[in-house]
Amino acid sequence: MKFGLHGIRSLVAFLDYPEKRFPSIHIAGTNGKGSTASMIAAIYTAAGYKTGLYTSPHLVRFQERIRINGKTISSQAVARLTTRMRTQIERNKNTFFEAVTAMAFTYFAESHVEIAVVETGLGGRLDATNILQPLVSVITTIGLEHTQILGTRIEEIAFEKGGIIKKGVPCVTGVRSPKAIRVLRSIGMRKNSPIIRISPKNILLRTSSLQGLSADYTVAGTRIKNVHVSLAGIHQASNALLALYAVKLAAKRSTLMIDDKAIREGLFHIQQNTGIQARLSIIQNHPLVLADVAHNPEAMRVLCASIKQFHLGTMHIVFGLMHDKNYLAIISALHQIAKSVFAVEARTERSRRATELSQKLQRMGVSVKEFHTVAEGVSSALKQHDGAPVLITGSHFVVGEALAFLRKEKYLTINQ
Numbered sequence: 001m002k003f004g005l006h007g008i009r010s011l012v013a014f015l016d017y018p019e020k021r022f023p024s025i026h027i028a029g030t031n032g033k034g035s036t037a038s039m040i041a042a043i044y045t046a047a048g049y050k051t052g053l054y055t056s057p058h059l060v061r062f063q064e065r066i067r068i069n070g071k072t073i074s075s076q077a078v079a080r081l082t083t084r085m086r087t088q089i090e091r092n093k094n095t096f097f098e099a100v101t102a103m104a105f106t107y108f109a110e111s112h113v114e115i116a117v118v119e120t121g122l123g124g125r126l127d128a129t130n131i132l133q134p135l136v137s138v139i140t141t142i143g144l145e146h147t148q149i150l151g152t153r154i155e156e157i158a159f160e161k162g163g164i165i166k167k168g169v170p171c172v173t174g175v176r177s178p179k180a181i182r183v184l185r186s187i188g189m190r191k192n193s194p195i196i197r198i199s200p201k202n203i204l205l206r207t208s209s210l211q212g213l214s215a216d217y218t219v220a221g222t223r224i225k226n227v228h229v230s231l232a233g234i235h236q237a238s239n240a241l242l243a244l245y246a247v248k249l250a251a252k253r254s255t256l257m258i259d260d261k262a263i264r265e266g267l268f269h270i271q272q273n274t275g276i277q278a279r280l281s282i283i284q285n286h287p288l289v290l291a292d293v294a295h296n297p298e299a300m301r302v303l304c305a306s307i308k309q310f311h312l313g314t315m316h317i318v319f320g321l322m323h324d325k326n327y328l329a330i331i332s333a334l335h336q337i338a339k340s341v342f343a344v345e346a347r348t349e350r351s352r353r354a355t356e357l358s359q360k361l362q363r364m365g366v367s368v369k370e371f372h373t374v375a376e377g378v379s380s381a382l383k384q385h386d387g388a389p390v391l392i393t394g395s396h397f398v399v400g401e402a403l404a405f406l407r408k409e410k411y412l413t414i415n416q
Helices: 006-014 033-046 075-092 096-110 154-164 178-190 235-252 260-268 270-274 297-309 327-337 354-363 374-382 396-407
Strands: 024-028 051-054 066-068 115-119 136-139 171-173 195-197 203-209 212-219 222-229 281-285 288-291 315-319 338-343 367-370 390-393
Touching: 006 075, 006 096, 024 033, 024 154, 033 051, 033 115, 033 136, 033 235, 033 260, 033 270, 051 096, 066 096, 075 096, 096 115, 136 154, 136 235, 154 178, 171 178, 171 235, 178 195, 203 235, 212 235, 222 235, 222 260, 235 260, 260 270, 281 396, 288 396, 297 327, 297 390, 315 327, 315 374, 315 396, 327 338, 327 354, 338 354, 338 374, 354 367, 374 390, 374 396, 390 396
Parallel strands: 024 115, 024 136, 051 115, 136 171, 171 195, 288 390, 315 338, 315 390, 338 367
Antiparallel strands: 051 066, 203 212, 212 222, 281 288
């Protein structure tokens, strides 16, 4: 892993600056950035715009990272663009993420997208995606994650995430930490960039279930009633409000007009319009199997709160983590909803050993079984015939392997 913008700038210069040939919305944050990016893209797609979406990591197939109107980049396009960039990548010693970012931007430029929604990989200030000059920046939340890279204090992480704020470009944020907000406002003042904070007061939640939620939203003085969001969990209401602010702000700085019909249709069809998966998603019904990519303490607390709200009872949990995560805090949240845990190891050197997870959970009084593969853990969990739901969580890698196993698809592990 290598940080800094020199490598990506050299590569896009070779490609004739594709990132300058389409308007964009740029998204960073500790949690919620994938969901928010997908919501924004879904709204633009519903409005009839040719919409690029760049997210990471993928779950099952590499091509999931790069989409236009929900359709993944073809393997032929990946091969063609890789061949085009290969010599330059080898000369520059570009990282995998720099190469994929350049590929996405080139694909979007060649395809003449009318808007691209781009999620940062890690952090923001030194992330390869930060060569964009977006219409709007979005910072979803800020919490302690990747502390060995981004810093051990919330202010340090806010500084890194706030690095996506550009001169004169508005930034909408769902960040609540006073320390983090002070950092973002300082950056905004220095760059003459408005920092717009969303407020829970602008959301009136009506219904919430595993099929999604319905709410009324107030955005810049305008009320949009009874909007259905097709992602489950009340936290998605805040992500939807961020998305609404982003498209409204972008409309003031471009010709990309969005009406209430596009908002309703886009948020009602997020999965169909973007391909997003594993956000408290139903994988199958008999037995009920859910998947969620929660992989840090705050995301796990939010996931567990949603499950409690839906009165699903305790669950059989297929669970694995990467070794750089605060696993004690994650386990502390997870054990509250666990009937039993099937501790697994994803096929990556970053995976924490199942034995270590098992030992900690057993000390908390949780029934645990250990497995060296995700497939074995999923198979065993599905053999429990007591009516309790199954939840697969802890990591994009664990969820991706599980989905590939359940769907009998090939799976590709990439550590970035």
